[in-house]
Amino acid sequence: MLEFVNFYLIPGLVLGAIYALSATGLSLIYGVMRFAHFAHGDLMALGAYVALAASTGLGISVWASIPFAAAATVPAALVADALFYARLRRSLPAVLLISSFGVALMLRALIYLLFGPTPVTFPLPIVPPLVFEGIRLQPRHIWIILGAGVCALMLHVILSRTRAGRAMRAMSDDPDLARISGVATAAVIRLTWVIAAVLVAVAGVFLGLDTQLQPVMGFNVLLASFASAILGGIGRPWGAAFGGVILGLAEECSTFPLRDGAPLLEPTYKSAVAFVVLIVTLLVRPQGLFRGMI
């Protein structure tokens, strides 16, 4: 039991928190702009690398470097929108998807150019885990889960309590009706990018803390992020967060040694779990758990 908690449940929750942060942004973007943002993973990697540069360059802790990560991803997202997506706003969603794939390649090339291809890690002091009744908790894991919780709470307050958040939800319900009501859609779109980019910057730093930094780190979790968003119901940020946690747990628990010490699924196949969840969701409940927009 303790083994399950220490090696499967807690890592699953940590991974789930990271997926949730990334998937929530994807779902918001889909809701407001109706397209699958393929550059989200590389935006995540950009955030992680800028945080690394800030924390080593300025000698600050990784946690304190999160604002620097957001200060890179937010302008990157806004510039990509102004240069590419805004011009294609009236095109088919597939056209926007392909253009975001192009943006993804540009971001990744930039990361290779600036930081090189070799995997690196955040300079973290070695801290012994906290142990409660045999449950071993890495402090960084606690911070990741708490940090994701704070982000979720802040997003909830923005979406449900503020005028701008209400406009985002209104636009995701019906863009034309929102315009008739006087909503300046361009401003709502910018706000959506800001929020999604901040969330994905946090996700990037957390992913780097949980594993290591490499230029394809974000692209590697993009499929899982989409699977989370679709599992929760695309366009529904809460569903995406929930889907992320479920998927993180499913991935980590998939290698649990259930059959006489042999893992349920060889760890090499772990990343296939997202595919399976995605396919099963699309077959059984394509609208997702929380009735998405498809």
Place this chain on the structure above:
Amino acid sequence: MALLEVRGLTGGYGETDILNGVDLDADTGEVVVIVGANGAGKSTLMKAIAGLVRIRAGHVRFAGEEIANAPAESMVLRGLAYVPQERNVFPSLTVEENLAMGVYAQPKRFREGKERALALFPDLAARLATPAGRLSGGQRQMVAIARALMLEPRLIMLDEPTAGLSPKFCSAIFARVQKIAQAGIGVLMVEQNARPALAIADRGVVLAMGRNRATAPGSALLTNPDIGRLFLGG
């Protein structure tokens, strides 16, 4: 000079023109009903006036100002409100939040707007916390009209407000429409339910193939045998 003056309006989606030179007047406190067969361009006309469909030629003057192709989000502050036919509420927002969207441009007017909305539609008071997507068709229509009235528009455009509603709700909606006009607000309404709508109309406009076919007082259109045969089902 009428509050809303449409002259020679031509436009549509993409390359195809659906409207081929429509003229229309609507004034404060007046109910103007647009009738016509399916595909005559009734809904497109409203969308064009509201800034959602591109106008290629012609004029739309509202309160003396040219508003053809002005951004849709600017209309509400000019005093021009619009309730589309379907998808006229935000389904995932509660009734109260839907009303709040009606004052999006001037959030400070929420309280007074809500009071007026609930005075006109008292049934909504018990449903304020319900997501609009869970309401019946008639209740949704009330939310949609209430949202459009939140900022006290000078003209409200209603696209088939009784579509799919039971007769009981239909007469309730028509009674509200008359009340709105009595309050000095202009009402421009598209209706399939042409007979009862023309009965309360100061003026009726018959559209066919994106052109004006006839314009006359509502009662005159009702008794015109040609119009009756062609557009009102006998």
